[in-house]
Amino acid sequence: MKKYLALTAVAIALLFLFPGCPEKDTTTPTVKITEPANNATLTAGNITIKAVATDDKEMSKVEFWVDGAKKGEDNSPTDDTLYSYTWDASSAASGAHKIVAKAFDKSDNTASDSITITITGGGGGGGTIHDGGAITSDETWSPVGNPHIIRGDISVENNATLTILPGCIIKFYPDVELYAGYDGPGAIIANGTPDSTILFTSNVTTPAPGDWLNVGLYQYAMNTSSFRYCIFEYGGKSTSYPGLFYADGITFVKIANCTFRYSGNYGVYLTDDAGFNTFTNNTITNCNQYPLRINAEYVRTIGTGNNFTGNTINAILVRGGTIHTSGTWVNPGVPYVIESDVDIGDNNTNPVITIAPGNVIKFQPDVEMYAGYSGAGGLIADGTSGRIRFTSYVASPSPGDWYNIGFYEYSIDASSKLINCTIEYGGGSSSCPGNIYIDDAVPEIVGDSIGHSANWGIYLEGTQYPNPTQLVNDNFFYDCPSGAVRIP
Template sequence: MKLKNFLMGMLFLAAFMTSCTKEDLLVNVTIKDDISTTTTWESGKVYVIRGSINVDNTTLTIEPGTRIEFETGASLQIGYLGNATLIANGTADKPITFTSNATSPSAGAWNGITFWSNNLNSSLKYCSIKYGGTSTKGAINVLGSNITFSHNIVQNALSYGITLDVNSEFIEMNNNTIENCGNHLIEIYAGKLHTIGVDNLFNCPDGKGINVNSDNVEGTVTWKKLSKPYYVEGEINLVNANLTIEPGSIFKFDNNGEFNVGYTSNCTLIANGTNTEKIVFTTSATSPTAGAWLGFFFWSNNLASSSMTNCEIAYAGKSSNSAVKLIGTSLTFSNNSVHHSGGKGLELDNSSFVAMSNNTFENNTLHAMELSATAINTIGTGNTFTCASGYGIDVNDGGISTPITWKKQTVPYYINVGIDINANLTIQEGTIMKFGSNGTIDVGYINNAVLTAVGSAANPIIFTSSATTPAAGAWEGIYLWDNSDNTIFNYCEFQYAGKGSSTTRAAIKSISSTYTVSNSKFKFSGGWGVNNDANTIFTNTNNTFESCNLGTVGSN
C-alpha cells in the first residue's frame, strides 16, 4: 500500500510539473516599496511591481535572465529624488524582460521606466520592454540625464517607444529593435540626434519614425541614416556646428519646419548624398502641397565649405519663401532636385556658388532661381530648369565689376533692374534675356568694359520683353558708353525695347562707343533700332530692322 501511495504521488507531481510553464516555476517577489539601498534582483525570480517605485540614492542591479512584471499603472522611477543608477544588462541568451503581468496584456498596460535628472549613467542591454508607456510618455523616458541603451527590444508601447527631453541623450544606442508603437518610435531633440547609434531596426507605419523637436545643434556631429524618416517639428539651428548628414537620410518637416545654418556663429553643413542614396528634405504632410514648410536658410556665418549634393528638397517655400536661400554666403550645390516650392526654388542675396551643376528645378511656384548679375557666373553646367510661363532665373542686382560669363540656360533670365557692366561680360549663344519695364544694360559707364554677345544662326542671343503681351517700348534697351569700345553683337535679336519719350530712345543707344552689330534683328522698338551720337564708330553688317517706331539707325 505504501508503495502504491508513493507511486501515485510521483505521478501527480510529474503531471503538475508537466502542466507548468517556466514562469510558473519561478519565485514571485512583489515590489511595493521604494528602493534606497543597494539592491540586486536575481535571475530565476519574477519581480512584480506594484505602484510607482522610486529608486533613489542607490544602485539597482538586475541580473541576466530576470523577469520584471508590472501591475496596471505601475512604473519604475530612477533618480527622481537622489542620485541613482539602474544596471539592467542581460545577455544574448539571457535577456532581461520588462512586461505586464496581465494575462492578455495590451499597449500601455504599465506606465514605463523614467530616468530623472539624478540618474547616473544607467544602462540597459539585452532587455525586452513590452506593453509600457502612457498616452503622452514612452515606455522609456529620459529627463535631464543620459543612458546606455543597446541590444534591446521595445515593443507595443502605447505612445512613444523612447522619449528624451532637451537635456538628455544616449551614451550608447546601438543594435536595438523598436516596433509596434502607437506614436513615433523615438522622441528626441535635434541637438542630441547624433547620439542615436548604428544597426538599429525601426518598424512603424508610414507617417511615423523619429520625432525631432526644435533645437540648436552644436559641435562636430553626424546624423546617421536610419531605416525610418526623421520627423522634424519647428526649427533646426546650427550654432558653432559642423554637421554631416549621411547619404540616404530622410527628413520630413512640419509646417513650421526650417533649417538655419550660420545665423549667429560659424557653421558648416555637409549634406552629400550619392546617386543611389539621396538625402531627402520634404514635408510630413499626408497630402503635400507646394510651400508646406519653410526651407533652408544659409546665413552670413555659414562657411564656404558647406555642401549639398545629391539631395532632394521638396514642398518647401512656405509663405512664398524660397526653398533654399543664401544670405551673404556661398555654397556648393550640385546634383540636387528642387521641386514644388511655394516660392522660388533657390535664392541668392549677395551670395554665390562655390560650385553649382547638374541640378534639376521643376514645379516651383515662382522663378527657379533668383540671384545677382555677378552670381550668374557661378551657375555651372548641366542644370535643368523647368518653369511655368513667365518664370525662369530672376536677376535681382545689376553690378558687374569682374570679368564673367552668362551661360545659356534652359529658361530665360528675367531682368527688371539696371545691369551696370564695368568689366568684360560674355553671353553664350542661345541665351534669352527678358526685361521688365525697369530693365536696362549699361556698358562701360564707369570703367572699361566689353560686352561680347555672339550667337549663331541656329541659336541667336535674344534681348526681349518679359511682358505677357509685349508692345513696342516695353523696356529701355542697351546703353553703350565711352568706355565700352570693342563691344560685339552677332546673331542677336532685340525686341520691344526703346522705352521712353526721348527722340534718341533705341534698342541700342551709343554714347562715344566703338562697336559692331552683325547678322542681328531689331524688332518692335519704341524708338530707333540703333541710335548713335556723333563720336560713335558703328559697324553695321547684315542686320534687319522691323517695325521700329522712329526708324532703323538714328544719329544725334
C-alpha cells in the first residue's frame, strides 16, 4: 500500500510540474483605423495614422501599409490599445491612396482594417506610366509600381494575360480604357484580397464621375479573366460602352466582392449576349444611371449578396428578348425594370423562369412578359413567402401603362404559376387586353391581387383555360373597368 501511495504522490507532483500542453490561441485580434477618416481629403505632408487594436490574450504589434507597401509598425501602444505611425506623405502623388493597418497577436494571428484617402498638393503622379497600346505577352503589375498611370487605351490580346496584383492602384487619364478580347484572345486577372484591394480610379486631381471610360471584356476575352476585391470609381464616360465595367459577347464574367461607384453612367453594363459566371457580394452605388444592365436571358446569372442602392436609379435594367435557359431571378433588393418584351420559350430547352419571392418587376410602357408563345416555356412566380409585384415603371402609374403577363399555347402548364402576386397598372394592349392574358393555356392563378387595369383583370382566349369561376373566387380583382375575367 505504501508503494502505491508513493507512486500516487509522484504522479500528483508531476501534474503540478507538467500541467499539460497549453491550448493553442486561434482567436484573431481586432483592429480599427480611427485616424484619418475613411474617404478623407488631406494635404500632402506628415499624416498620422492611428488604429485601436485588441486581443483576447496579448497583442504583438500593428503594421501600417500604404498602397500595398509597408511603411512602419508600432509595438508600444498608448493605453495598451492605441497604435500609431506618422507617414511622410510630402512626396506622395495627388489622388487616392489606400491605408491598411495589420494587427498581430503573440500567436501571429492577424486581422486588418483599411481606408482610402485622397491627397491634394502632392506630386504629379510618379509611379509607373503606361502610354497605351497592345499587351501581347504576359505582364504583371505590382503595387511596388504604384500608382500605375494609364495615359492611352490598353488592349490585352495575342493570348496574353495582364495580372494585376493586390494593392495596385490604377489611374486613368481622361477618355481612356483598359480592355481584353477585342482584337484577339486576352485576359485580365485583377484579384485583390479583403485587406489589399485593387483600385481603378481617375488620375484627375479632383476626380469626378465620367473622368475615364471603363474596364472591358469583349468577345475574345479568355475565361481566366477575373475581378475580386476591386474598387472601380470615376469612370463610365462612354455612351457607346456606358459602364465602369463593360462586357460584350461572353457569358463567363467573374466579379465578386467588388465596389463600383461614382460612374458617369451605369455601374456594370452587359450587352445582350453577355452574362456572369460569378456576380456575388458586390456594391454598386453613386452611379448616374442604373447600377446594372443585363439581358433577360442572363438575369439568372446574377448572384446573391449584392447591394444596388444609392444610385440615380436604384433598379436593374433588363433588356428583353427570348429566354432559352431555365433559372431563377433572385431578389436583389431593388426592382427589375423590363425595357422590352420578354419571351420565355424554346422547344429544344423548355425553359422555366422562377421569380424569387419578394421581387418587384416593373415594366416600361407597352411591354409584356410571356411564356409559351414561340416555344415551350414556363413562368413561376410564387409569392407565398414574400409577395411578388408586377407593376408599372412610370413614376405616377396609371391603368394601361404596360401590357400583361401572358401564357400561350406552348406554355408548360405544370410550370406556369402566379401565386400570391400583385399584378397592377397593365392591360394596355388592345389585342390582349388584360393584366393577365391566357390563350390556350392552363396556368395556376391563385391568391393574386389584380387591379388598376385599363381593360380586364384576366383575359381568356382559345379553347383551353382555367375555370373562370375559380379564377374569380381564388383572386382579388379591383379597378378593372371591363370586368374581372373575360370568358371566350
